[in-house]
Amino acid sequence: MQYFAWGINKPDVKDQRTAIIKTHWDFIAQYSDQLIVRGPVMRPDDFSVVTGSIHIADLPDQAALNRFVYDEPFASAGLFEEIIVARFELELGRTQFEFTSTPDSPRFFVYCPAQVGTTSKRDTLKPAHETYCQKFDEHFVSRGSLLSDEGEWLGSLFFLEMPDRTAVDAFLKDEPYSQADLFSDVQIHRWTMGGPENLNAAGALS
Numbered sequence: 723m724q725y726f727a728w729g730i731n732k733p734d735v736k737d738q739r740t741a742i743i744k745t746h747w748d749f750i751a752q753y754s755d756q757l758i759v760r761g762p763v764m765r766p767d768d769f770s771v772v773t774g775s776i777h778i779a780d781l782p783d784q785a786a787l788n789r790f791v792y793d794e795p796f797a798s799a800g801l802f803e804e805i806i807v808a809r810f811e812l813e814l815g816r817t818q819f820e821f822t823s824t825p826d827s828p829r830f831f832v833y834c835p836a837q838v839g840t841t842s843k844r845d846t847l848k849p850a851h852e853t854y855c856q857k858f859d860e861h862f863v864s865r866g867s868l869l870s871d872e873g874e875w876l877g878s879l880f881f882l883e884m885p886d887r888t889a890v891d892a893f894l895k896d897e898p899y900s901q902a903d904l905f906s907d908v909q910i911h912r913w914t915m916g917g918p919e920n921l922n923a924a925g926a927l928s
Contacts, residue, residue, distance in 0.1 A: 724758060725781055726810040726868060726879065727791045728833075729802040730774040738801055739772060746795045747918055753790065756780045758810075758817045759864045759881060761916035763831055766887075769912065774802070776831065776913065778810050778864070808876055809869040813852070818863045818915055823883060829863060830890050831913035832880040834905040836868075841875040843904060850898040858882075858893060863915065877905065881913065 731739070750760060759778040765771040775796060781787050791797060791807055836844070844851075855865060861882050868876040878899060884890050890910055894900050900908065 723781060723783075724778060724810040724812060724866075725787050725790075726776070726778050726806075726808050728763075728774055728776050728806040729794075729797055730763075730804045730806070731772065731801055732803045735801045736771065738799060739796060742795050742799060749793070749795055750777070750917070753779050757819070758812055760818070761829075761914050764912045764914065766912045773911070775916070778812075778866075809871065809873075810879070811867045811869055812864070813855070813866045814862060814864055816864075818881065821863045821883075822860075823863075823915075827883045828886065828912065829914045830880075830882045830884060830887070831911045832882065832890065832894065833877075833907075833909040833911070834879070834899070835877040835907050836875055837904055837906045840904045843902065844875045844899060847898045847902055847904070854896070854898055861893075 750757070756779045757777065758780065759776060761776055762772040763774040763776060765773055777790070777794075779790060781790055787807070791805060796802060797805060855862070861884055863881040863883055865878070865880045867878055870876055880893075882890055882893070884893070887910065894908060894910075899905060
């Protein structure tokens with residue numbers, strides 16, 4: 723089963739995070755065959771400030787999920803103010819590791835929790851949503867749905883590589899779920915793919 727986990731940092735944990743990032747990478751490396759998405763959420767005006775960490779993985783059961791989320795070094799060190807966890811359903815035929823990136827293009831994480839009681843309306847609009855998203859396939863690092871344990875739709879996640887924030891806004895403006903007001907909130911964050919393999923020449927994630 724696929725799960726989404728978003729650890730939202732407490733203020734001023736940069737030094738603590740830096741001190742244990744290699745331990746974090748070693749821990750996540752145990753899940754290399756199960757990962758769908760990984761990477762830091764960053765402050766839009768200062769990419770050196772990480773505001774959280776996102777991981778999506780395919781895990782066998784609740785015990786494995788708990789270990790993945792709460793034994794992870796940033797979590798066990800108490801760096802997170804909040805951890806959002808939900809079931810996830812991948813709506814692409816690939817993970818972020820199969821995405822062909824364009825050098826120096828910015829990446830965005832768009833978090834769209836659902837309005838209460840919109841599952842049936844979402845089901846009706848799902849074909850239109852899929853058709854629309856396919857037009858932007860080259861820009862999707864990943865995308866999918868948040869689900870409750872019972873399978874109720876809880877919202878959508880989009881991981882996009884776009885020229886700029888304006889392009890992300892344009893994508894959302896005509897997206898069928900957004901047009902139908904199915905989202906209770908739309909949050910657009912800067913994000914990038916994580917892990918030591920994505921460090922640039924300066925030793926930072928871009």
